[in-house]
Amino acid sequence: MNRLIKQVGLILLIAFSGMMVIAPLVFDRADATLAYLILYFIALASSWNILSGFTGYINFGHVAFMGIGMYATAISMADFSLWWPLAWVLGGVFAAAYALILGFPVLRTRGPYFAITMLAVAEGTRVLFGTKYLEPITRAGDGIAFSSGISFQTKYYGMLVTVALCVWVTYKISTSQFGLRLMAIREDEEAAESMGINSTRLKISAFVISAFFAGLTGGIHSTFLHYVDPFHTFNLQFTIIPIVMAVFGGVGTVLGPVIGGTVLQVLNDFIWSHFLQLNMAVFGVVLAALVLFLPQGLLEWMKERRWVEKTRRI
Amino acid sequence: MELSPVIYNALIVGIFIGSIYGLIAVGLSLVYGVMRVVNIAHGEFVMLGAFLTFFAWRLLGINPIISIVIALVVLFFIGLIIHRFLVERVIGKPMLSSLMLTFGISIFIWNTAQAIFTTNIKAVSYLGGSVTFLGVNIAKSYILGFGIAVLLVAALFAFLKFSRWGKAIRATSQNDEVALVCGIDTKKVRTLSFALGAAFAGSAGAVVSMTWFIFPQMGFNYLAKAFAIIVLGGLGSIPGALIGSLIYGAAESLTGQILEARMSQVVPFVILATILVIKPSGLFGARER
C-alpha cells in the first residue's frame, strides 16, 4: 500500500513538473497566468521556508524582501534602463543586502520578538517607501509604472528557474551540516550554542539566502505587473499567503512549499472568483485550522504514516 | 530648563497619547506574562471596540463614553470565547503555534470586518474641541483617554494585588506549574487574563474611535506600537508597559512635530530596532543573556 502511494506520488511530481515546464506553450493565457502565479507563490513560500522552516524563526515580514526586490528591479529598469536579467538579479541582491543589515540586530532576538519585529519591519519599510524623504527614488505614493519589453514566456521561465533554484538550494541545505545546524537552532538554540554552533552567523546566512530568493522573485514579478507602489508591493497578504502555503505543505521540508503553493493557489484562484472579499479571511481560517489540527503540515503527516519516505531530502 | 515650546508641546501631548497606547499595551503584556503568548489579534480587539462604539453611536444613538464600558464588557466575552475554544489549545506548544494561530485569527477578524464594514474610513465625532492644560492645547478626547487609562489601569492593579483571582493571575505568570500544584485552576486564570486583555483593548478602541480614525485594518498599527512598548518596558512587566508607553507616546509626538507626520509612524520600528540592539530585555525585563 505504501509502495503504491509512493509511486503515485512520484508520478504526480513528474507530471506536475512537466506540466509547469510546457505551460506557457500549451495553455491559453489565463491558465498560463495561473501557472505563473503558482510558481510565484511557491517561490515566496519556499524562500520563506529557508529561514523559518529550518531555524524555527518565524518571519512575519517576508514581504519586505520581496518588495525591495520589486523596487530595485523597477527602478533599475525605469531609471537606468538596466538589462532585464541583471535587473532581476539586482532585486535579489538588494533584498539580500537589506537582510544582512537587518539581520544583526533583529536575529539576536528569540521567538516572538523576531516574528513581530519582522512584521513591524515590513510595515515600516512600506511606510518608508511612501515618505517624502525617499520620493526622488521611489516616487512615494505614486509608484513607478514601467515597461519591461520582455515577453510573458521569458518572465514565466524566469520564475520557473527561480523556483527550481530555490527548491534545489533548500534540498542542498537540508542534507548538509549547515542545514542540520539550522535545525539544531530550532530544536534547542542554547544547547546548540554550547556545542560550538555560532547561531547568529548561521541565522544570518539563512536569512540572507531567504531574502535573496524573495527579492529575485519580486524582481521578476515587478516586470510582470509593470508597476510598483508602497501599498500594493508591500501588502501584508504576500507575507500571509506564502506562510499558510508553507505550513500547509510542511514547514521545514523541501517539497512542502511546492505542495502548499500549488494546492492553495488553485484554491485561492477559486475563492477569488467566488468570494473575492473574504479571500484573506478564508486563509486566516485555514491557517488557524492547520495550526490546531495539522501543525506539521501535509508532507510531514504523510512521512509519519510512511506514505512518503521519511527523509530530510524531501 | 528652557524647552522650546514646540518640544514642550509635543512632550505633553505625547504623554496623553502614550496613555491610550498604554491601555492597549497593558492587555498585551498581561496575556504574555500569564501564558507566554503574543496575541497578534490584540490589535483587532481594539478595532472591534472602535467599530462597536461607532455603530452604537450611529445606529442606536448611544453616548460613546458609555460605549467604553460596553466595549469593555463585549470584548471581555469575545476574548473569553476566543481563548477558551482556540488559544487554550496551543498552550504548552511551541511559540510558533500560538503565533500562527493568533495571526490566523487576526487575519480572519480584520478581513471579515472589511467585508462587512467596507474600507471607508469612519470616526466618532463626539468629543470635539480642545482644552488648555499646563499651557498646551490638548484635544478633549485625549484627556478622556488619559482619564480612562488611569482609571482602568488602577483598577487592574488593585485587582491584581488584592483580589483572589488577581493573586492567582500573578502566581500563574510567575510559575504556572507551581501555581497548578498549589490548587490554582490555571486554565481559568489564563482565560480570565486573555479576556481582560481583550476587554482593555476594546475599551481603548472605544477611546480611539473618538480620537483617531476607524477602519478595518487599523488593528495592526496598534499591535505594532503595543509590541514596541512592551519590548521597551520588558516583556511580561506591566509597570514596564506603562512607563514604556509614556516614553513611546513622547517619542511619537516629537517625531511627528520635528519631522513629518508620516515619519512618526516609523517610530515603533526604530524603537524596536534600538532596544533590540542595546538591551533586548527592555527596561524592566530579566537581565540574563
Add this chain to the structure above:
Amino acid sequence: MGGEDEENLKMSPFEGEHILQLQDVTKSFGSLIALNKCSFALERNRITGLIGPNGAGKTTLFNLITGFFTTDGGQIIFKGHEINNLRPYRIAERGIGRTFQITRVFPKMTLMENLIVAARVKNRDERALELLELAGLIDLRGEYASDLSYGQQKLLALIRVLMFDPDLILLDEPAAGINPTMQNKIMELIHKLKEGGKTFLIIEHDMKVIMGHSDKVVVLNFGEKIAEGTGEEIKNNEEVLKAYFGR
C-alpha cells in the same frame, strides 16, 4: 579508584598544570548572591567533583564557565586565557563541553544527526559511528532522540559533547535518575576518556558516585567554597557536615 594514579601522573604531558582557574568569581541575580568570590582550580586530566546542597550555586557556576551567564566579578581562566564574557559557542570552540541537568538532546533529530551537528572535523560520520559504538547506541542511530529512554539520552548527550573533542568536560548530574547498570556504563566511559587525556568537572548528589570516582572534590554552600580536597578529607570536614546535616 579515587586516589592518585601514579601511572597517569607520569603519562600526562601537562602534569600539575591547571586547565581551569576560577578567581573570586561572583554572580548575583538582583539581591540574590548566587556565587560569592568563588576560587579554585582544576588540574588537567583529573576528575573533580562539585558538590553542595541544593541552591549552592553549582549549576550557576557551570553556566558562568560555559558563557550562559556573565560574571559580576572575578575571572575564569581556561588554558591560560580569560574566558569570562565570551559567547557559549566561542567557549565550546576553545575546548569546553557540557551536559545539562535535564538532558537537552535535539528531540526531533536522529541520534546520528545529533552527533554530526556538533562535529568540527572532516570524518564526522566515522567519528559519530565510533562514539555510538562506544556508548552501545549504534543500533538506534536512525531513531529520533526523543524516542530514547532517559538513560540513553544521557549517554547520547555525553558522546555528543565528545564530537567536538573538548579538553574540559562539565557534567551536570550525569548519574541522576538512571539505574545502577547504566550509571556504571557512564562512569566507565568517563574513566576511559580521562585516560585519553580529558579533564572532568562533575556535579553530583550521589555521594557514592562522587567518592568512588573523583580525584578531588570541591564543596559549595550558599555560593561560597567551603571545602576542597580528596573524598576522604571532605567526608570528615566539619563545614561540609554542617552544610549537609546542619550539625
